[in-house]
Amino acid sequence: MKVRFWGVRGSIPSPGPNTVRYGGNTTCIEIRTDNDELLILDAGTGIFPLSQTLLGSLPVTANVLITHTHWDHIQGLPFFIPNFIPGNTLRLHGAFNPVSGKGVEQVMSVQLQYSYFPVREEEMKARIQYVTLAPEQSVQIGSATVTPYLMNHPVVDFGYRIEADGKSVFFTGDHEPSYNIYNIDEEGYAQYQLFIEEKLATIEKAMHGVDVLIADSSYTEAEYPSKKGWGHGTFDSCIQYAKMAGVKVLYCTHHEPTRSDDALEAVFAQALALHPRQPKDPEYRLAREGECFEF
Numbered sequence: 006m007k008v009r010f011w012g013v014r015g016s017i018p019s020p021g022p023n024t025v026r027y028g029g030n031t032t033c034i035e036i037r038t039d040n041d042e043l044l045i046l047d048a049g050t051g052i053f054p055l056s057q058t059l060l061g062s063l064p065v066t067a068n069v070l071i072t073h074t075h076w077d078h079i080q081g082l083p084f085f086i087p088n089f090i091p092g093n094t095l096r097l098h099g100a101f102n103p104v105s106g107k108g109v110e111q112v113m114s115v116q117l118q119y120s121y122f123p124v125r126e127e128e129m130k131a132r133i134q135y136v137t138l139a140p141e142q143s144v145q146i147g148s149a150t151v152t153p154y155l156m157n158h159p160v161v162d163f164g165y166r167i168e169a170d171g172k173s174v175f176f177t178g179d180h181e182p183s184y185n186i187y188n189i190d191e192e193g194y195a196q197y198q199l200f201i202e203e204k205l206a207t208i209e210k211a212m213h214g215v216d217v218l219i220a221d222s223s224y225t226e227a228e229y230p231s232k233k234g235w236g237h238g239t240f241d242s243c244i245q246y247a248k249m250a251g252v253k254v255l256y257c258t259h260h261e262p263t264r265s266d267d268a269l270e271a272v273f274a275q276a277l278a279l280h281p282r283q284p285k286d287p288e289y290r291l292a293r294e295g296e297c298f299e300f
């Protein structure tokens with residue numbers, strides 16, 4: 006299996022001289038099975054450069070898995086160039102939206118309104134299919150088994166476990182570890198605590214023993230209190246997940262848009278200093294646009 010990062014930035018694209026090393030595109034991760042099946046995790050702006058590389062090997066079948074519909078995870082979708090070329094297939098997977106009462110077909114149809122984009126969905130030349138997924142219901146995509154898990158974010162967010170060829174990867178999308186919304190002396194605290202423990206058990210199952218965990222580590226511990234409830238994790242929470250689930254490699258991603266490359270390396274080094282690696286601990290890495298990891 007191969008994992009290639011095309012966008013590792015959170016919230017908004019952040020190009021410029023201060024982000025050259027880790028990149029400014031928003032979330033997009035290419036997964037290739039050993040059979041060369043193409044799975045794409047999220048369609049942030051990173052999907053545009055990815056789509057350019059596909060033009061040399063058309064026709065293409067792209068299985069896009071959307072974690073959730075915040076802009077930084079779907080903004081590149083209308084710019085996925087194979088959609089404009091007959092013979093290609095785009096299979097878009099994602100969650101049912103309880104607010105709109107619609108499935109994943111709504112994601113692109115909203116983006117492709119004339120007010121926002123000059124080409125309508127009906128004018129796209131590729132075959133476009135929609136697969137609305139349900140939590141913890143696995144689907145088969147070629148040789149890959151894909152299982153969505155509900156994460157904790159202000160909108161429905163699926164984390165995806167992908168297993169193929171005896172290898173596995175889990176991507177959280179945007180995720181903040183659940184915390185108790187009650188004070189310890191309030192009624193409801195104990196019951197909410199049970200809910201949190203159930204969520205944690207599900208997340209442990211989702212990530213358990215994967216070769217590669219790719220996780221939302223937007224903030225430092227020091228920044229977190231002022232961002233609590235925004236739906237993002239910290240370097241520390243990701244390291245704790247990686248240890249708990251016994252993963253082999255952790256990639257921290259969804260880098261804060263205002264963070265320069267130097268600042269990113271500095272806060273990452275600080276987080277690692279608090280968690281010195283023991284022999285059986287996971288390997289900790291910063292996701293970097295353009296990096297490819299084969300395992």
Ligand SMILES: [Zn+2]
Nearest residue numbers: 015016077179
């Ligand atoms: Zn995001």
Ligand SMILES: [Zn+2]
Nearest residue numbers: 073075158179
């Ligand atoms: Zn989000």
